[in-house]
Amino acid sequence: MAPALTLKHLSPEAYWYFFKTLTFGSTDPEMHPRLAQLAMEIARLQIRSINSAYTTSNLLRDNFSIQFWCKVLSFLRGFIQKHICKFGVHPFELLNKNEPVQLGRMASPSEDFIICHQYHRSPHEEVPEIRLQDVFYGSIKKNGKFEVLVWRSQIPPYYSYVHACEIRERKNTGAKRKRCMKDGTTSS
Template identity: 30%
Template structure:
């Protein structure tokens, strides 16, 4: 859970605006205690809830606003705008074709917006056809590996808090897991950005580390850190999603 608060003084006391981002559900009793605390701070205090969990709409006092997934054309346009930056895509027809292939891979998968930004940040560094194809190939191999092992797309695995094999990014057996409320980011843990790892696997720290998948360039610069552990193949044993059959995949 992430909480952002802003306060202002009025003649009725301190008025609060609290924005809460929920990554998982909470109990009704816990919510009532928190809600009571905020509303006692001052008349006119408001709470805004942001979450991908529709069941949390039960806590709202107004009609919830649901954001629908982007269409393919919208995602394709966004990815091109992010990947080319100030460059004119029409001057790079081969890169446009590769960008379209990326958009096809992202569309319809959970977590596609983060993946869109993460890959676009990497591609924008080098408008070279071979470079873009190399990044696309690594991403496709990573998807195929996880489909073969878990039977699910990596974005879906991450959404459910399940480990993802990223061996193809680092050329070394690695398992990536989302941080949770019970497993917070360790400040002393070495960290590497997704862009640095996928373009130069030699930057991989020895042992466990934090992978910054993407960090927003807009304040407050929200980041998406993941926990990365070596020996991904060991982690796979006993961690297959229910109803899925494990298949062998060579490194």
Template identity: 55%
Template sequence: MHPRFAHVAMEIARTLGLCFLRANFIVSSLRKNFDIHFWCKVLTYLRRVIRKNVYRYGGHPFDLINQNRPVHLWRMATPSEELVLHCQFQRCSQDEIPKITVQDVLYGNVKPQGKFEFLSWKSRIPPYYSYVTSCEIREQKTAATKRKRSTM
């Protein structure tokens, strides 16, 4: 691995709190796109999402979801759309697993609207649990302010 990739990978791991499950949230997308610029973009995105959630909602996104509190993300492909994660749960049956992945949603490969579920992570070892997240996409409201004109 090139030293720059190793450095960015370590920064991503630190940003995610060195947690195995957290790292699996994004590792598959990094594996598919071996481009240093993309990795840096993901690192910048993660830092921004964490900073916004800590500032606005009082906690790290992964801690919030573990407390069954909503987590607010922004799609990398369409920053004007807010992705609100409501809860995460595990499923055993392959029949109930959504085809949409977290990467599809974040990077804009699919454009679901409203409330839906996506596959967060799938275990590669027995008992092969899949982790599904219930969420919704909301259009962000722009805060346009109008100035009153003086009538004098």
């Protein structure tokens, strides 16, 4: 079997074209200027990650709603900013280096979603049924360690790209909240 084609980072213009084509398919983005603007901002946040392009474009293509795309953009901005503040590096930079990365989940903000490592499987090997976008953006109820399908190549050697993941419940480390005031005193 032939080795898989390895892509280096695309230029910003080439990445935008790639992401736009995956997201809009045969639909003309000029017919949806607000969606095109949102898609361009989402693509910019992904710092030219091929895996992220596949994951996010599949999600957006399945829901052509400005409100939903705004929600995805807001989620991406928030978790990327938190990750940079906490770890000092963009999460997709770690993914591009195949290093573990801690992400959030759009539907379950009380959980940490960790991608431990990524690899590919040949077309003859079994692949997970759970898709990355269903865990990252959706409401899949899963805890512990498991695998997700990121995307399947449409060109030879037809590899499937898989992430080994883990979902952990966040530990509540916040300060104890004060209860309502009764008679001018606070109870805790």
